[in-house]
């Protein structure tokens with residue numbers, strides 16, 4: 001499985017914040033995605049029908065999850081009826097072994113890959129390389145990060161953090177092409193290099209955006225045409241799919257194909273949709289002779305088991321929650337430390353990988369709720385994050401995770417909030433203590449008490465007002481000759 | 491027909507774990523309540539009959555809508571009054587693009603729209619991209635990759651999204667509409683449907699009626715191959731055709 005580096009979250013996000021080039025790229029891209037999505041939804045549907053589409057989609061996905069064993073069985077039967085093979089892998093290691101076995105049995109030397117997040121989870125490229133098989137990513141963004149040896153920065157725009165100069169020097173190094181600032185030229189270089197691979201590859205690996213239970217149809221959504229190439233040129237096609245990718249009926253695709261591209265890139269539809277459910281027919285002119293569908297669990301059971309977290313599996317990986325997230329917009333994708341980033345990454349990474357290692361991720365949110373509002377399948381991400389925070393704080397990880405200082409503070413807080421006089425007394429004390437450190441209305445550094453100074457280490461604290469609200473209230477009312485209980489005095 | 495592949499040895503244990511994660515001990519026997527799953531062949535046929543009737547009644551506005559959404563999705567749209575005009579439009583596009591190696595599929599539409607004659611009159615000789623007796627898999631692939639323009643028909647076109655559903659089969663290679671950098675698709679009026687819902691309802695019925703001999707593969711082509719993966723700058727023509735033409739008869 002791909003290494004989980006989420007324990008580095010705080011350090012990595014600090015690094016991202018100081019990276020000016022990255023900040024520029026993030027701003028630019030996010031603005032573009034957010035604007036394009038809003039425009040197409042408004043021009044095609046309007047808020048009301050968009051809302052009812054989201055409600056329907058959420059209900060379909062949730063019901064599919066509640067009956068997942070039934071639908072997995074249905075897909076299995078459908079695909080095998082179509083002449084394809086179906087596999088069930090508990091974890092990344094099993095899934096990798098299945099892929100490797102198919103490759104070795106067929107003497108495969110080159111594998112072309114169309115974008116698949118599950119394959120990122122599995123780290124399958126590594127495993128293939130170790131066995132002398134060359135994996136080649138064919139989505140342009142994925143190809144760039146493969147050459148750079150990185151992980152995707154964004155679910156749907158994996159290389160958005162790379163500048164044209166960086167891409168040019170990567171191509172110079174790996175493809176021996178001439179340096180250029182022309183993006184069109186860079187695309188042509190990649191196209192030509194990949195054409196050779198398409199012609200040479202014996203096996204194609206793709207992900208799955210949707211898997212239709214009743215027909216066994218895998219639906220792929222792409223813009224470049226690499227998904228079509230991967231399912232057309234090689235002799236063998238392997239699909240890697242998270243087990244939650246199922247929709248029950250082929251007619252459900254109409255709804256999901258309306259929601260996904262608009263949410264993702266603000267397109268009415270992507271340039272290509274490929275629908276494949278088995279090997280080519282003998283009378284077909286071309287196409288793979290073998291079709292293999294691998295369902296992967298790899299930690300998804302932990303989400304399914306928890307009735308609160310289960311809805312996270314409705315995710316169709318559109319990326320809208322990333323694009324709209326004030327935290328992602330500042331720190332980008334790499335800080336999250338694994339395959340999935342942004343709000344949904346913060347939700348799924350801890351249960352899917354390791355709660356301890358990824359314990360900071362549920363806190364990587366302001367809980368502003370925008371992610372929930374834009375999610376095409378209405379996942380209540382803030383609620384799920386709170387649920388995870390609760391688990392972290394309760395010590396569900398086998399340890400008390402709060403400090404004694406925090407507990408003391410919360411205890412005091414609890415007391416104060418139950419008693420007005422006590423609250424005012426504490427507030428006055430706080431005002432007195434912090435006033436000497438305030439400059440220009442902000443407290444930039446609080447020196448005493450380790451916990452409090454930690455709070456101001458990465459952000460400013462607004463300086464307390466000279467007079468408390470309660471006091472102002474009393475004074476104003478006295479002037480207006482109004483009794484504090486709201487009744488005008490006569 | 492090839493035998494049905496075997497069940498994976500881990501399937502039973504996998505499903506058991508899923509089931510117990512959901513808090514159940516027994517498998518579900520009755521199909522969960524899902525309307526679009528439950529409709530049987532007869533009801534589906536009824537549904538499709540209504541869809542077809544509606545599409546026939548609204549043909550002309552639907553063709554206009556297709557032309558509009560297609561133009562918005564960067565298709566070059568041309569409308570032809572009849573088959574002859576359609577053939578000469580194809581020839582005109584090929585000539586303007588300076589095409590040398592043109593491949594086409596072998597479909598019924600070319601019996602009605604004689605593009606071969608029209609193309610030859612402008613000095614382009616079209617080749618049919620099909621394996622036939624003499625062509626191996628590799629040879630077909632080479633031919634597709636060498637071509638600078640592909641021309642094929644469609645099975646359906648969807649006005650809502652300007653999506654052309656292309657179903658590969660005998661005479662229609664997958665690569666014909668994918669490998670060449672320029673593509674022309676010929677669309678006949680009866681092939682046009684209003685919405686994605688219409689298309690999937692029809693597809694479901696077709697599968698039910700094909701009784702296990704249904705096609706395992708089809709594509710939507712909804713515009714030129716594109717990417718914005720470098721600096722969010724839209725670039726046309728990556729792995730698929732960057733120049734796409736839609737010729738609508740009617």
Ligand code: SF4
Pocket residue numbers: 263314315316317318319320321322344371374375376377378379
């Ligand atoms: S959680 Fe919702 S918004 Fe985020 S990627 Fe998944 S489907 Fe899209």
